[in-house]
Amino acid sequence: xxxxxxxxxxxxEAPNVSDTSPGVLIDHNSVDREYGRTVRGLSPRHVQLxxxxxxxxxxxxxxxxxVLSKAGPLSVVLGYLIWGVFFVWPCNLCVAxxxxxxxxxxxxxxxxxxxxxxxxxxxxxxTYFYAGLMLVCxxxxxxxxxxxxxxxDINPAAxxxxxxxxxxxxxxxxxxxxxxxxxxxxSLKVILLFGLLFITLITMCGxxxxxxxxxxxxxxxGKAMQxxxxxxxxxxxxxxxxxxxxxxxxxxxxxxxxxxxGEIANPRRTIPRVAKLIFYRLVGFYVFGVLAVxxxxxxxxxxxxxxxxxxxxxxxxxxxxxxxxxxxxxxxPSLINFLILTSGLSCGNAYLYSxxxxxxxxxxxxxxxxxxxxxxxAGVPMYCVLTVSVISCITFLVAGESSVTVFxxxxxxxxxxxxxxxxxxxxxxxxxxxxxxxxxxxKSTLHYIAxxxxxxxxxxxxxxxxxxxxxGFDKFEPWSTQGFVTSYFCHAYAAxxxxxxxxxxxxxxxxxxxxxxxxxxxxxxxxxxxxxxGGIEENYKxxxxxxxxxxxxxxxxxxxxxAMPSIILHLSADDLEHLFDKKxxxxxxxxxxxxxxxxxxxxxxxxxxxxxSKIPNLEVDIRSQD
Numbered sequence: 001x002x003x004x005x006x007x008x009x010x011x012x013e014a015p016n017v018s019d020t021s022p023g024v025l026i027d028h029n030s031v032d033r034e035y036g037r038t039v040r041g042l043s044p045r046h047v048q049l050x051x052x053x054x055x056x057x058x059x060x061x062x063x064x065x066x067v068l069s070k071a072g073p074l075s076v077v078l079g080y081l082i083w084g085v086f087f088v089w090p091c092n093l094c095v096a097x098x099x100x101x102x103x104x105x106x107x108x109x110x111x112x113x114x115x116x117x118x119x120x121x122x123x124x125x126x127t128y129f130y131a132g133l134m135l136v137c138x139x140x141x142x143x144x145x146x147x148x149x150x151x152x153d154i155n156p157a158a159x160x161x162x163x164x165x166x167x168x169x170x171x172x173x174x175x176x177x178x179x180x181x182x183x184x185x186x187s188l189k190v191i192l193l194f195g196l197l198f199i200t201l202i203t204m205c206g207x208x209x210x211x212x213x214x215x216x217x218x219x220x221x222g223k224a225m226q227x228x229x230x231x232x233x234x235x236x237x238x239x240x241x242x243x244x245x246x247x248x249x250x251x252x253x254x255x256x257x258x259x260x261x262g263e264i265a266n267p268r269r270t271i272p273r274v275a276k277l278i279f280y281r282l283v284g285f286y287v288f289g290v291l292a293v294x295x296x297x298x299x300x301x302x303x304x305x306x307x308x309x310x311x312x313x314x315x316x317x318x319x320x321x322x323x324x325x326x327x328x329x330x331x332x333p334s335l336i337n338f339l340i341l342t343s344g345l346s347c348g349n350a351y352l353y354s355x356x357x358x359x360x361x362x363x364x365x366x367x368x369x370x371x372x373x374x375x376x377x378a379g380v381p382m383y384c385v386l387t388v389s390v391i392s393c394i395t396f397l398v399a400g401e402s403s404v405t406v407f408x409x410x411x412x413x414x415x416x417x418x419x420x421x422x423x424x425x426x427x428x429x430x431x432x433x434x435x436x437x438x439x440x441x442x443k444s445t446l447h448y449i450a451x452x453x454x455x456x457x458x459x460x461x462x463x464x465x466x467x468x469x470x471x472g473f474d475k476f477e478p479w480s481t482q483g484f485v486t487s488y489f490c491h492a493y494a495a496x497x498x499x500x501x502x503x504x505x506x507x508x509x510x511x512x513x514x515x516x517x518x519x520x521x522x523x524x525x526x527x528x529x530x531x532x533x534g535g536i537e538e539n540y541k542x543x544x545x546x547x548x549x550x551x552x553x554x555x556x557x558x559x560x561x562x563a564m565p566s567i568i569l570h571l572s573a574d575d576l577e578h579l580f581d582k583k584x585x586x587x588x589x590x591x592x593x594x595x596x597x598x599x600x601x602x603x604x605x606x607x608x609x610x611x612x613s614k615i616p617n618l619e620v621d622i623r624s625q626d
Contacts, residue, residue, distance in 0.1 A: 056189045056285065058142040058347070059250040061340045063411070064293055065304050065319040067246045071239030073294025074224035079243025080251070080290045083463070084282040088251050090460040091422050093450035094429035096275030100447040103267035104520045107361040108425060114516045115431030117509045119502035124424040125362045127494045131417025132355030133391055138410040139348035140164060140395040146341045150334070160395050167349045171356065171385045174378035178353060185346035192339040193289055196320050200292040209328035218298040226299060229474045238473070245471055249415040251286055267524075272448035297323035352392075356384040367501075412486035416471055420490055423464030426457050433457070435515035 068076055098111055109128075113121030143163040144156035170181045206213035227235025228242055297304060297319035304322050318340070321333045360381040363372035372383050395410075433454050443449060450456070472487030501507065 056186070056193065056250075056343060056347075058139070058146070058340055058344050059246070059411070060286070060289060061192075061320065061336075061343060062142075062145075062318045063246070063250075064290060065297075065317055065322075067243045068294060068297070068299050068319055069304055070226065070228045071236075071243050072224050072226035072299050073219055073291075075226070075236065075240040076243050076290045076294055077287065079240050080247045080286050081283075083244050083247040084251050084286055085279070087248075087422070087460050087463045087467075089279050089282055090450070090452070090456040091426055092278045093275055094453070094457055094460075095425055096271050097446065097448050097450040098429060098432050100268050100271040100275075101445075102520060103271065103524055107357065108428060109358070109361050109367075110365050111432065112424065112428045113365065114519075115435050115510055115512075116428055117502070118505065118507040119498050120424065120427070121365065122362075122367050122501040123494050123498035124421060124428075125358055125365070125367060126497050127417055127424070127490065128421040129355055129358045129362070130490070130493065131414055131421055132351045132358060133388060134410050134414040134417060135351040136167075136348055136355060136388065136392045137395040138414055139344045139351065140392065141410060142344040143341060143348070144395075146337055146344060149337050157396050163345060163348055164389060164392065164395075166345060167352045168385065168389050170349050171352050172376075172380055172382060175380065178349075182346060182349055182353075185342050185349065188339060189343045189346060190285070192336070192343070193285055196336075197288060197292050199324065200296045203324075203327055203329075204295055212327065216295060218295065223299055241470070241473065245415060245467060247286075248419045248467060249411055251282065252418060268447040275448065275450075293319050293323075296320065297326075301326070352385065352388055355388045356381060359384040359387060409482075409486055412483070413489065416468070416487060416490035419464055419467050419471070420494055423461060423468065426461045426464060429457050430454060430461070431510065431512070431515070434512040435510075435517060438512035439515070439517060441517065 064076070067079075071079070095108060098108065102111065104110060107125075109121045109125035111121075112124050140160045140163045141156075144159040147154070147159040147162075148156060170178055202208075204213065204215050225236045226239055228239035229235060230238050301319075301322060303326075304317075304319055318336065321336055324332055324336075359368055359372055362368035363370060363381075363384070372381065372387065374383055375381050429450075468491065472484055475483035475487055
């Protein structure tokens with residue numbers, strides 16, 4: 001089976017395929033009619049903020065103090081730089097290439113079944129579901145920790161319940177409202193991060209109550225790279241590696257692109273635009289962020305070490321807050337704690353969305369119960385959202401243990417799951433790359449081509465596998481049973497899933513020459529005609545012109561649109577014509593149907609009159625019998 005760009009070249013359309021077992025086809029069109037489906041309600045600005053802001057959580061604002069104290073500021077910067085540029089960035093680009101070509105609702109887990117092995121799609125989907133679920137728990141427990149900064153006497157379980165209610169409510173409404181809420185909360189996180197960067201820049205130059213131009217003081221005297229778990233250079237390497245693993249928890253993004261691809265408006269343009277900006281956001285937010293935190297707070301600060309040792313709550317353990325207070329600046333900790341709190345809620349909201357959509361994709365592929373495919377009128381898979389919410393109740397463990405302790409349990413479990421999922425995403429891309437080359441796919445048919453491949457993918461795969469092998473390097477000496485389990489549980493979990501599905505379903509690795517590159521493409525092509533016919537920019541301008549004034553100003557925020565302000569605030573004659581055409585389209589359709597019926601009736605009358613004229617002595621006036 002070779003590659004075919006147009007499935008319509010056959011007598012029948014290529015079916016929507018889910019290779020859950022050999023020879024089994026799932027007709028997604030009939031599934032959609034029975035259960036409903038998600039809708040493309042996420043605008044470009046929603047997706048751009050979700051891709052970068054959705055993953056900026058409490059780990060970057062509070063948890064970063066732990067690795068700073070162990071490894072030193074230079075190790076932190078190098079660790080984030082290496083992991084972000086050589087693993088997360090290539091993974092984002094690889095996912096963007098596949099999902100811009102096939103932005104299907106089955107997500108990348110269905111693509112894994114098509115290009116590698118159905119067993120990999122099953123294992124990958126359930127592994128990410130587990131990781132996303134753990135991240136929801138991480139952020140719920142983080143919210144409880146942050147609230148204890150103000151009210152330490154209230155049981156943290158109350159704050160877990162509050163976070164859960166907020167996130168569930170935001171996830172059961174139409175996806176466009178979820179997108180708006182996530183856009184606002186992610187924007188607050190970005191503002192917080194930029195504010196902290198600005199404060200660091202000003203204070204390090206002497207703009208603080210003490211007039212202390214401290215510069216890079218905390219990097220001197222052998223503090224830049226500190227040994228961890230060993231002595232000398234080996235200890236410094238171990239400290240750097242500890243940072244790399246922590247970066248695997250805090251830096252995310254490719255999952256958001258792949259999971260939301262079935263709900264993105266104009267996906268074939270939006271996804272490449274988001275992917276192209278990922279590098280600058282990785283460097284701008286994460287690398288400069290950890291650089292600044294190592295400048296403003298010393299890695300051996302006594303307050304920082306005491307806060308970590310005593311499991312201090314919220315902003316009290318944040319190196320940002322400690323550094324600011326050391327400079328004699330007061331009044332900011334509560335504000336920063338509030339903004340970090342919104343960060344935790346935002347991440348909980350984002351990963352409740354991603355884990356529920358993962359469950360939805362698994363159900364569509366026949367790898368989870370069918371009732372989970374049921375969507376409400378707004379296109380929200382309600383049962384998936386509720387299932388994730390019920391399971392996330394394990395976060396109430398914070399009521400019996402220290403909320404900080406439970407937080408780090410979930411961090412360890414999440415880190416392994418995320419790294420494993422992203423590594424499998426790169427494996428899927430390699431399968432896709434081999435398939436499109438083996439079938440001679442014309443590159444001009446691709447909407448985005450990830451650069452530096454396949455070598456970037458191979459490098460990312462090497463880093464991912466290495467991280468998974470040595471993720472628990474510090475749990476062996478001294479031995480920690482709890483640490484070993486939380487570090488390596490996901491390895492056994494994913495392996496068992498893969499083997500069980502492969503044995504039960506008797507799946508086989510996919511031959512690149514016969515891999516399915518077309519199923520679902522025509523459906524996406526039809527959906528994308530709304531944005532692509534007549535020019536993308538023209539349609540975008542028309543959509544803006546049809547909006548109220550306040551929404552026209554709001555919609556272009558944080559996008560990379562080339563639309564000019566005069567277009568945004570002006571309604572031309574063409575815009576009005578497009579608006580009325582859109583509103584009157586149902587009437588036009590009805591009138592066209594009536595006109596067609598009248599034409600058919602007229603043709604029949606003419607036939608009858610022709611026959612009547614051939615019969616002698618018979619006068620018939622059909623028209624008079626109306």
